[in-house]
Amino acid sequence: MGIDSEVTRAADIINEQQDVTIISHIDADGITSETILSEALTREGISVKSVFVRQLEPLTMHQVPEDRSFKIFADLGAGQQNLLQGKGLHSEKVLIIDHHVSQPCTTEYFQVNCIPHGYLKLSAAGLAYLVARRLNPDNHDLAKIAIIGNVGDMMAREHCGLTGPAREIVEDGVSDGSVLVRQHDLNCYGTSTRPLHVCLAYNDDPFISGISNNIDGARRFLKKINISGNDSRREIIWEGLPFDARKKVMSALVEQLMANGEPFDRLFCETYLFPGETVGEPLRNAQEFATVLNACGRWARPDIGGAICRGDRSIAYRDAKKMLTNHRAVIRELLEYILDKGVVEISDLQHIHVGNRYPDTIVGIGAGMALSKLNWRKPILIMCQLPEDPSLIKASMRTTERVVSEGVDLQDVVNRVSEELGGSGGGHKIAAGAYIPRGSEERFVKRVNELLGEQRSQKGSGYR
Ligand SMILES: [Mn+2]
Numbered sequence: 001m002g003i004d005s006e007v008t009r010a011a012d013i014i015n016e017q018q019d020v021t022i023i024s025h026i027d028a029d030g031i032t033s034e035t036i037l038s039e040a041l042t043r044e045g046i047s048v049k050s051v052f053v054r055q056l057e058p059l060t061m062h063q064v065p066e067d068r069s070f071k072i073f074a075d076l077g078a079g080q081q082n083l084l085q086g087k088g089l090h091s092e093k094v095l096i097i098d099h100h101v102s103q104p105c106t107t108e109y110f111q112v113n114c115i116p117h118g119y120l121k122l123s124a125a126g127l128a129y130l131v132a133r134r135l136n137p138d139n140h141d142l143a144k145i146a147i148i149g150n151v152g153d154m155m156a157r158e159h160c161g162l163t164g165p166a167r168e169i170v171e172d173g174v175s176d177g178s179v180l181v182r183q184h185d186l187n188c189y190g191t192s193t194r195p196l197h198v199c200l201a202y203n204d205d206p207f208i209s210g211i212s213n214n215i216d217g218a219r220r221f222l223k224k225i226n227i228s229g230n231d232s233r234r235e236i237i238w239e240g241l242p243f244d245a246r247k248k249v250m251s252a253l254v255e256q257l258m259a260n261g262e263p264f265d266r267l268f269c270e271t272y273l274f275p276g277e278t279v280g281e282p283l284r285n286a287q288e289f290a291t292v293l294n295a296c297g298r299w300a301r302p303d304i305g306g307a308i309c310r311g312d313r314s315i316a317y318r319d320a321k322k323m324l325t326n327h328r329a330v331i332r333e334l335l336e337y338i339l340d341k342g343v344v345e346i347s348d349l350q351h352i353h354v355g356n357r358y359p360d361t362i363v364g365i366g367a368g369m370a371l372s373k374l375n376w377r378k379p380i381l382i383m384c385q386l387p388e389d390p391s392l393i394k395a396s397m398r399t400t401e402r403v404v405s406e407g408v409d410l411q412d413v414v415n416r417v418s419e420e421l422g423g424s425g426g427g428h429k430i431a432a433g434a435y436i437p438r439g440s441e442e443r444f445v446k447r448v449n450e451l452l453g454e455q456r457s458q459k460g461s462g463y464r
Contacts, residue, residue, distance in 0.1 A: 003119065003130075003165070006112045011134035013095055013110065014041065017070040022050045023063075025075040025124075026302050028152030028293040032125040033074040033097065034302075035309035036142045036149075040132035043139070052302040052388070056080040057424050059392055059435050061087055072097060075124035078113055081105035097127050099153075114165070121159070122166045125149020129169055143173035145309050147272050152290030160187055161270030170272065180273040186250065187269035191238035192285035196249075197222055199238060206266045208256055225252045231280065240279065282324075283308070283317075295324040298361040300387040327362075334358045334366035339373060343380065348452040350374060351381040351445050360384050360394035364433060367398040376400050379410060379452060383441055393441055395425075396433045397448075404429045407455045417447040 001009075014020070020041055024034040030052065038048045049069065053060045056076045061083055064071065071094050077084065078098035085107045096111040099122060112131060114122045129146035132139040150156065150166045162170055173179030185191070188199040197218035200211050210217045222236060227245055231237045238246070250267070257264040272286035282288035296305035301323065307316035337357065343350040354363060367382040374380065379399035386392040395418070397410045410432035414425035418434035421444060425434030436444050 003112070003114055003117045007127075007130045007134050009110065010095055010097065010112045010131045014046070014072075014131070014135060015044070017041075017046055019047050019069045020049075020072055021065055021067070021069040022048060022072045022074060023056070023076070024050065024052055024073075024302075026052045026054050026297040026300070027075075028290040028297070028305075029123045029125050029149040030075040031293045031297060031302050031305040032145045032149030032152070032309060033123075033128040035145050035306050036125060036128040036132050036139075037072060037074060037097070038306075039142060039310070040128075040135050040139050044135060050306075052297075054386075054388075055435075056083060057435070058083065059423055059437065060389065062391075063389065064089075068093075070095070074098070074128055076100070077109070078102045078111055078115075081107065081109055084109060097124055097131060099124050099127060119164050121150075121155045121163050123150045123153035123155050125153075126155070126166045126169055130165065133172070140172045140176045141178060143169050143176060144178045144274060147173055147179060147286050148289045148293065148309075151272065151286040152293060156269070160266060160268060162272075173272075178274060178276055180275050182271040182273060184250070184268045185271040186238055186246070186253075187267055188238070189287060191271065192273070192288055193237070193280060193282050195235040196227070196238050196241075197236070206257060206262060206264065208253060208262075209260055211253075211256070221252070221256075222249070225249065237280065239273065239284065282321075283313075292320050292324060295327065296320050298327070299323045299359055300361070330358065331362050331365055331369070334362060335369045335373075338366060338370040338382070343370075343374060345375065345378065346445075346449050348378060348456065349381060349445065349449045350378045351383070353383045353441060356385040356387065358384055360386050360396075363394065364396035364398065364431065367396050368431070371398050371400065377403065379403060379408060381445065381448060383444075385438070386435075391438050393436050393438050393444075394433065395436055395441075395444060396431075397427075398431050399429075401430065407458060408452060409455060413448055413451045413455070416451060417444055420447065 022034050022037050024030040034050050038050055041048045051063050053063055074097045077096040078100045081103050082105050091107050091109050094109050096109050099114050112127050125146045129142055132142055146169050150162055155166055156162045188203045190199045201215045201218040204212045211221055229235050230240050253267055254264045277283040282292050293305040304316045304320050343352045363382045363384050367380050371380045379397055381397050383393050383395045409429045411427045414432040414434045418425035418436050421436050421440040423434055423436035427433055
């Protein structure tokens, strides 16, 4: 079955439903997938409820409601079909719209999945849009949202623009008037809101010596070629520069790369702008819009991201911008909290529980920063509650290269102990995380400490 016939069949299946639950992922692609599907279904008079999950795994499966509603899994599900089966979901009550590799399963759930068809640069939002358009051709206004999902899931990264079916969706948005394509544009993040020298300095693909990682160098470069401020703060904003000025900057950058004997093809990309949005706002630009949605997901407020996708530019948007700018401030606050309250140090581990004070999405970052100010010889473990699911605890661990070289493997420890406690974990030797049931924290700490001790003594004895 080709992707087209999968899309058609999915639309036919949806048309037979009255009551649907959408289960989607908490990032930009998941939020946009949910928006597209719930809008399209609502327009057909189908009643829709939505659930966002961070990951589909044994401990989060209870968030999938045990009711008679038809379930659409978006941006997830393909790799977790055994969990759906384990929950007793019948194949005729499930539709999976996903772009992840499929897990073999004895129940044959129907999927719209681009991976088996060789389309690797199409996200779940793209697939959701194809289904929405098949449901009703009038849904082309949702193309904009699909582009944000695709771009947010890095589908434009490798080829400096969207390709294949994702590029065809762009054409829908262009004919709809909601999307503006800029070709041969500057391949940099932040071109609609950040000062140009900051965009250039933060960019290292391609790496331009004297400009990349060099704020002053980037500023001097712009001054040398006589590009001056074009916004109210006298900053240079790329999107608003006249065509000739943009051309001048591009040529000068090409020259700079050529002088160093570097390729310049990755300097150019295709940019997707939204003329209906206010100039100077992140929502003007597909990439920056996706960042706003990811910030909502990171703060466990995908509903706010969804409201913005549906057009809210007042309260929801204000809250989202706060989440975006507060990110750094809250991490700093978490670091201070850890240092003030202090960690509990035991034989092979130091640990702290921050309760529900900080979102689970930043505790890992905080742990890493705290470790550099604490005893680096002992791995650090931070635990916190999940805001959207009080029955779950997120555990984040960090250590140093030096300790890894002494035989410590956090992923191995976290995997084994979380599994013993009915949770699941993953990560790397130096940084790992797990979800464990609430109430099992004490046992988790004890077992992690034991296994860390074992890892060290094994490696130690091998060297003696
Ligand atoms: Mn995705």
